[in-house]
Amino acid sequence: MKKQIVAMCVSAVLAAPALAQVQQGGEVSAAQMQEVLQQMQRLQDRVEELEARLAGQQQVEKEVEEEVEVVANAEQQEQSDGPRAEAVAPRKRINSNTALAARVERLEEDVESAENAPISIGGAVRAQYVWEDYNDGNKDRVGDFDFDLLRLDYSGSIGDVILSAQYRWFQYMESVQHAWVGYNFNENWQGQVGITKVPFGITPYNSNSYFFSSNFYVGLEDDHDAGVKLRYRDPEWDFDIAFFKNDEQGGVDGFVSNREDRYAYDPLGVRLAGEGIYDTPNVAVGESNSFAARVARKYALDDGQSFEWGLSGQFGKMNDGTDDVGDRSAVAVHGVYSVDRWTFMGQVSQYDYDMDMANNGIVVGAYAFYDTIPSKATLYTANIAYSMPVQFGPVSNLTFYNDYSLMTDKRGGGEDTVMNVLGVAVSAGGLYTYFDLVTAKNQPFIGGTMAGNATDYNTRFNINIGYYF
The missing domain is CATH 2.40.160.10 (Porin)
Incomplete structure (x- = not known):
């Protein structure tokens, strides 16, 4: 489940420059996407790069790769820390990942609204x-x-x-x-x-x-x-x-x-x-x-x-x-x-x-x-x-x-x-x-x-x- 949440995060970040280009009825503005993306842990420093669209894409991708690596290392460390670590650490991660998943879902709904002008x-x-x-x-x-x-x-x-x-x-x-x-x-x-x-x-x-x-x-x-x-x-x-x-x-x-x-x-x-x-x-x-x-x-x-x-x-x-x-x-x-x-x-x-x-x-x-x-x-x-x-x-x-x-x-x-x-x-x-x-x-x-x-x-x-x- 942790890896799935990370994958969803990666997908959302990689798609963001393209989403910022939606220019017709019901558009998702940079400010709206920033509000959603600001709540993603360790990605707050890259919102300006997302607003700059393609200019910051490579740096964002690099940060995402580092994020995936950090999460993977954390999982390996928790597995080696024994039963006590497993009893404490997972709850914090689950709460964080659940909130992140909810934000990604909200982003997807906003994008769908942007791509389908009502009239x-x-x-x-x-x-x-x-x-x-x-x-x-x-x-x-x-x-x-x-x-x-x-x-x-x-x-x-x-x-x-x-x-x-x-x-x-x-x-x-x-x-x-x-x-x-x-x-x-x-x-x-x-x-x-x-x-x-x-x-x-x-x-x-x-x-x-x-x-x-x-x-x-x-x-x-x-x-x-x-x-x-x-x-x-x-x-x-x-x-x-x-x-x-x-x-x-x-x-x-x-x-x-x-x-x-x-x-x-x-x-x-x-x-x-x-x-x-x-x-x-x-x-x-x-x-x-x-x-x-x-x-x-x-x-x-x-x-x-x-x-x-x-x-x-x-x-x-x-x-x-x-x-x-x-x-x-x-x-x-x-x-x-x-x-x-x-x-x-x-x-x-x-x-x-x-x-x-x-x-x-x-x-x-x-x-x-x-x-x-x-x-x-x-x-x-x-x-x-x-x-x-x-x-x-x-x-x-x-x-x-x-x-x-x-x-x-x-x-x-x-x-x-x-x-x-x-x-x-x-x-x-x-x-x-x-x-x-x-x-x-x-x-x-x-x-x-x-x-x-x-x-x-x-x-x-x-x-x-x-x-x-």
């Missing part, structure tokens, strides 16, 4: 080039190049509490994407409270492209609301159950300037007869007291293959600020198959807004404008992707993909919504760039709306360049 900050800056065949001015200019967004991400933990948040600034608005605190009950169970992702369908995204799938534009992909969620994860099962009090802006009477300024689509009103598709709704509504659940079964197959199937559901109330004026529900079944570098995704979803008043659809909002969706519809998605590692200058990976979305069986009839995105994503260090060729009809951001009746297809070529840090 990390990242983000992205993005810009994009757009060419649209349905926009005459844009076509005449051969497209436009614009700023897309600046975003900041916060993640990490303080004690046992986890934090995750993201805020985004666009040219025309700003919004929170998510903001929650959580707690890991054990290696499988985690709780989250705040603006957290609604568990539904293929996660994290039911798409590969910059444009998501058509599910996103009806609030069924990458949506975040305000509530509480419980998650379970193991190699074979995912399980999520959540309760959401309202959307991320506080519901129908939330204290916000513009309800349409948000990252993901939510229902914001009822579209009455005579209103335009993009008009501010005369009857405002919002999500209230919603429940959501998702379960997925995962299989790790041979030869680098994996498969997942899952079921999702959500239901809740629609409120006009005074009373509940309807119900909302959605269900989905999905599957994901991966083999080697290929990934195949498929999902079938259906949603339904059962409102108390006659309407021409549901008003949704995001990205600083209102839109209209049918009050009920079915959506199908089918995606394929191939990831190819490369070594071409800074480019390290190319992901080729084709994402297909179909929205049909719309309440009230009308033409289907169709969107196909053929593209490639390029990874090059901190740069991640989407090259997307989009062909669609009745699809937002491709010259249409989910409530449209167009029969012609539009085309958009989009390059989104993002630097992620």
Whole structure:
């Protein structure tokens, strides 16, 4: 035991110059290490050398070697002094070594805290080039190049509490994407409270492209609301159950300037007869007291293959600020198959807004404008992707993909919504760039709306360049 304590002391001393170089969040200062090291016997004279880092390393090592030799000689002398020495000397040594071990343990804990900053900050800056065949001015200019967004991400933990948040600034608005605190009950169970992702369908995204799938534009992909969620994860099962009090802006009477300024689509009103598709709704509504659940079964197959199937559901109330004026529900079944570098995704979803008043659809909002969706519809998605590692200058990976979305069986009839995105994503260090060729009809951001009746297809070529840090 005596030799083990000495070895721990030697290890702590030899590591000290490197520890003094820790310069990022939660650092262990020279003063803190000095306070710990001052209590080590016969090493007090070398604290200044430790503060001088590499300059004093050789001398410290020499002193440690002498210390080891002294302790070893003392042990040999005690063994030759007979029974009386063994009865007296060991108690003093044990007390000293126990205190030294405690100090070394404290030093190790301080170093661990220094090497693991509690909160990390990242983000992205993005810009994009757009060419649209349905926009005459844009076509005449051969497209436009614009700023897309600046975003900041916060993640990490303080004690046992986890934090995750993201805020985004666009040219025309700003919004929170998510903001929650959580707690890991054990290696499988985690709780989250705040603006957290609604568990539904293929996660994290039911798409590969910059444009998501058509599910996103009806609030069924990458949506975040305000509530509480419980998650379970193991190699074979995912399980999520959540309760959401309202959307991320506080519901129908939330204290916000513009309800349409948000990252993901939510229902914001009822579209009455005579209103335009993009008009501010005369009857405002919002999500209230919603429940959501998702379960997925995962299989790790041979030869680098994996498969997942899952079921999702959500239901809740629609409120006009005074009373509940309807119900909302959605269900989905999905599957994901991966083999080697290929990934195949498929999902079938259906949603339904059962409102108390006659309407021409549901008003949704995001990205600083209102839109209209049918009050009920079915959506199908089918995606394929191939990831190819490369070594071409800074480019390290190319992901080729084709994402297909179909929205049909719309309440009230009308033409289907169709969107196909053929593209490639390029990874090059901190740069991640989407090259997307989009062909669609009745699809937002491709010259249409989910409530449209167009029969012609539009085309958009989009390059989104993002630097992620």
